[in-house]
Amino acid sequence: MSEKIQDKQVFTLKEVSESIKRTLTARYTTSFWLKAEMNKLNRYAHTGHCYPDLVQKEQGKVVAQMRSIIWANDYRQIAKKFLAETGEELGSGINILFRASIMYDANYGLTLHIHDIDPVFALGELEREKHETIRKLKEDGIFELNKTHQLPLLPKKIAIISVESSKGLADFMQLMQARMIGFNLDFYLFPSLLQGDKAATQMINQLERIRKVSQHFDLVAIIRGGGGDVGLAAFNNYLLAQIIAKFPLPVFTGIGHATNLTVSEMVAHTNAITPSELADILLEQFEYFKSKLILAQKNISKYFQVFENENQRLKNQMYYLQMKVEKHLENRKSKLAALKTEMHFLGQKHLQVAGNSIEQAKVLLQHSGMKLVEHHNRNLERSRKSLTQLTSVLLNDNSKQITVLQKSVDLLRPENVLKRGYSLSYHQGKILTDSSLLAQGDKVETVLAQGGFISTVDTKSTENQSS
Secondary structure, three states: OOEEEEEEOOOOHHHHHHHHHHHHHHHHHOEEEEEEEEEOOOOOOOOOOOOOOEEEEEEEEEEEEEEEEOOOOHHHHHHHHHHHHHHHOOOOEEEEEEEEHHHHEOOOEEEEEEEEHHHHHHHHHHHHHHHHHHHHHHHHOOOOOOOOOOOOOOOEEEEEOOOOOOOOOOHHHHHHHHHOOOEEEOEEEOOOOOOOOOOHHHHHHHHHHHHOOOOHHEEEEEEEEOOOHHHHHHOOOHHHHHHHHOOOOOOOOOOOOOOOOOOOHHOOOOOOOOOOHHHHHHHHHHHHHHHHHHHHHHHHHHHHHHHHHHHHHHHHHHHHHHHHHHHHHHHHHHHHHHHHHHHHHHHHHEEEEEEEEHHHHHHOOHHHHHHHHHHHHHHHHHHHHHHHHHHHHHHHHHHHHHHHHHHHHHHOOOOHHHHOOOOOEEEEOOOOOOOOOOOOOOEEEOOOOOOOEEEEEEOOOOOOOOO
């Protein structure tokens, strides 16, 4: 009962509380359905009771908040149904549709007593948020932006965002270490929660840390173990998806689930269903590169042997040609020497015959007078000069032929062939005879008579050209 104090009607705090309780009890006679964000579940393991903090936000600001309670028996039934419907345990940071009744206590004030939670609504809210995030990213024109980054040939420096104790991270690291033989990879962990109301904020903060040192990494990998759709809500966050899309490095995701992709996975450069599959994607690049190296090594050995065989064949041909020319030259010299001897013998014989004729003529024509003698002497002198001149011309012609043959032999020597402007071209250690074996950007080594040079193919012609 109220009392009078200095002509004022005064109520006690208990009376006011009981009045409020009677009013609320009379007004709210049954339970009813509400929707709100369960900011924090606040479950106490020793009693099994939960005391969720309920809030309503508009444009990111809290416009209403209220305490609530879920008794242990109700929680067990609600949690079981929620897990069966969503594949995820009931937790903090989700929007819920729930049936509750109003409780009022003089000591604790107004509390909502939660009797039931609709798990289907939670999934629907997540899907709505997901589509809204996709719409905004496409309007911003950045939905495919991260996919345009060029992945390094061998991504060896990887920044990982994950929970240090995550089984998915353990599977990823175990697979990488078991198969990455012969390659050294650097991993640096940036620890972050991957589910719950703080997960998106922590992942964004870690991405910002990585951005500051992005020159030290080849890519970012976000790794998480398995879970249901509710636990993946953070990956549909617009701010998280936005920073992934605009990130200066390729972002890979392996967040362990078999349902529809989250927005963060959609905008990432590459996504894998599980951390193990993500490891396989990276390992395939290294194993493919390793196989190409092995093949290249075999080809180099093969082509080197071909080059050695071809080089030996060329040496044999040059030696054979040189021997053949030298033999031909010796034959010509022998023939020239024999011809010279024969010509000398014929000349001597001719002179002897002519001398005999002169003597005979001298005896026979001695009486013909001095004029006839002089006439014969003149004829004899002309014959002598003619024979001498003929012999000299013949010897000179043969000497010129020998000189020409000697020069031909010298010109055929490899060092003289190169001096005439010819060259040898090598590609990958092999003599180059066909321009179709070259591609733009290939290196060609050219050997000249004096030194050589290395050139890069810009354009090429596949037609035969003659000078």
